[in-house]
Amino acid sequence: MLQCEFQYQKDAFSLDAAVQMQNSVLGIVGPSGAGKTTFLKLLLGLYQPQSGYIHLNKQILTDTNLKIHIPIHQRKIALVFQQAMLFPHMNVEQNLLYAKKWGKLEQEKFQLKEIAELLEIDHLLQRRIQQLSGGEAQRISIGRALLSSPELLLLDEPLTGLDTKLKQQILPFFTRIRDEIQVPMIYVTHHHEELEQLDAEIIELQDHQLSNSPR
Amino acid sequence: MLTPEELSALYLSAKVAGFATAISLPFAILLAWILARHEFRLKYVVEALLHLPMVLPPVVLGYLLLIVFGGNGWIGQWLQQWGIQLAFNWKGAVLAAMIVAFPLMVQPIRLSFQMINPQLEQVANSLGVQPYKVFCSISLPLALPGILIGSILCFSRSLGEFGATITFVGNIPDETRTIPIAIYSLLQQPDGEQMALRLVLLSLGLAFAALLANYWIMQKYQQKIQER
Numbered sequence: 001m002l003q004c005e006f007q008y009q010k011d012a013f014s015l016d017a018a019v020q021m022q023n024s025v026l027g028i029v030g031p032s033g034a035g036k037t038t039f040l041k042l043l044l045g046l047y048q049p050q051s052g053y054i055h056l057n058k059q060i061l062t063d064t065n066l067k068i069h070i071p072i073h074q075r076k077i078a079l080v081f082q083q084a085m086l087f088p089h090m091n092v093e094q095n096l097l098y099a100k101k102w103g104k105l106e107q108e109k110f111q112l113k114e115i116a117e118l119l120e121i122d123h124l125l126q127r128r129i130q131q132l133s134g135g136e137a138q139r140i141s142i143g144r145a146l147l148s149s150p151e152l153l154l155l156d157e158p159l160t161g162l163d164t165k166l167k168q169q170i171l172p173f174f175t176r177i178r179d180e181i182q183v184p185m186i187y188v189t190h191h192h193e194e195l196e197q198l199d200a201e202i203i204e205l206q207d208h209q210l211s212n213s214p215r
Numbered sequence: 216m217l218t219p220e221e222l223s224a225l226y227l228s229a230k231v232a233g234f235a236t237a238i239s240l241p242f243a244i245l246l247a248w249i250l251a252r253h254e255f256r257l258k259y260v261v262e263a264l265l266h267l268p269m270v271l272p273p274v275v276l277g278y279l280l281l282i283v284f285g286g287n288g289w290i291g292q293w294l295q296q297w298g299i300q301l302a303f304n305w306k307g308a309v310l311a312a313m314i315v316a317f318p319l320m321v322q323p324i325r326l327s328f329q330m331i332n333p334q335l336e337q338v339a340n341s342l343g344v345q346p347y348k349v350f351c352s353i354s355l356p357l358a359l360p361g362i363l364i365g366s367i368l369c370f371s372r373s374l375g376e377f378g379a380t381i382t383f384v385g386n387i388p389d390e391t392r393t394i395p396i397a398i399y400s401l402l403q404q405p406d407g408e409q410m411a412l413r414l415v416l417l418s419l420g421l422a423f424a425a426l427l428a429n430y431w432i433m434q435k436y437q438q439k440i441q442e443r
């Protein structure tokens with residue numbers, strides 16, 4: 001479970017967040033430049049808040065009072081960007097097994113076969129990255145994130161840039177991740193309908209405030 | 216066929232350039248990475264210092280090296296306690312070549328690092344991989360073309376280094392007489408022009424081969440990217 005309450009300020013930009021994750025999918029909507037991606041980067045540990053805390057499954061990731069800031073690679077939070085961000089010098093299988101080969105996985109929650117079947121990418125394993133379509137690349141990016149055994153999956157507008165048909169092809173995979181392997185997700189988007197399909201709890205980032213919990 | 220003197224100059228030049236390139240490479244990668252990925256106070260001072268050897272007259276550089284690393288220099292005296300002598304020694308020629316060629320090596324490596332999308336590294340970190348492993352598995356392989364080009368430029372520049380080398384390590388046959396210094400020596404002799412011309416042609420061949428290697432590597436890499 002995610003619990004966070006913090007204030008972040010950089011130059012003229014500020015973000016005030018108090019979020020508790022109740023549902024297995026938390027959707028965040030808001031206009032461009034409101035700070036949705038900044039919120040994800042704060043959770044990930046790429047930015048540090050000026051004050052406040054971030055707890056994930058009772059582990060302290062950030063606490064400004066205790067001067068704790070766990071580095072990004074120890075947070076067990078995986079990120080999927082709008083673009084697939086696959087490693088171009090590796091093939092699909094090498095991308096998927098990247099965390100297993102280079103990381104320090106304490107516990108492997110999922111196996112390659114299981115994830116490949118779930119996302120229907122098992123026939124692509126030996127493909128070069130440059131031979132993939134946009135939808136395939138994004139599914140591999142999601143698979144790679146899941147194979148790092150994260151406790152939380154951050155999705156930063158993962159379907160932006162894909163056409164409606166492709167979106168409708170990929171959205172069911174998020175439902176399967178929610179129902180079949182139960183990885184909690186924070187899903188940032190401009191499109192309410194994507195979140196409605198995922199039955200997500202939706203909170204709106206407005207006037208630099210993001211909140212779903214009483215302070 | 217090459218005469219023993221020509222062979223000696225060729226061997227010495229290759230040895231000096233090879234050592235200069237190999238020793239410079241880790242430092243160049245580190246500095247290129249820092250300059251490409253980090254903003255810090257006085258960064259412009261580091262950049263100016265890096266490029267200084269390119270704008271300084273080589274003789275000035277050689278003289279500065281003599282002051283610092285010579286037998287009576289601050290560092291030179293200290294090194295002598297450990298039995299290391301750089302002035303008037305081929306190892307000094309390596310140091311001179313390293314300093315002169317270093318900016319040429321750093322620049323393409325830095326550009327290569329800058330061309331890598333930082334989000335690739337962030338994603339790799341978020342997969343639970345430590346930063347140094349991300350550097351080894353993502354940044355370094357993707358910067359390989361820049362590293363190869365930087366190495367070739369450093370090697371070629373080291374082969375042609377003259378001013379700083381002759382000032383710092385002199386012109387000692389079989390010790391510090393590299394190809395450019397050998398050409399200079401031959402041109403001082405009344406009958407040396409023919410032999411100098413042979414070495415000039417050899418230099419031309421080496422420089423051309425280095426540039427061909429450069430283009431060949433770029434072409435191979437582009438092919439590889441297109442195949443993927």
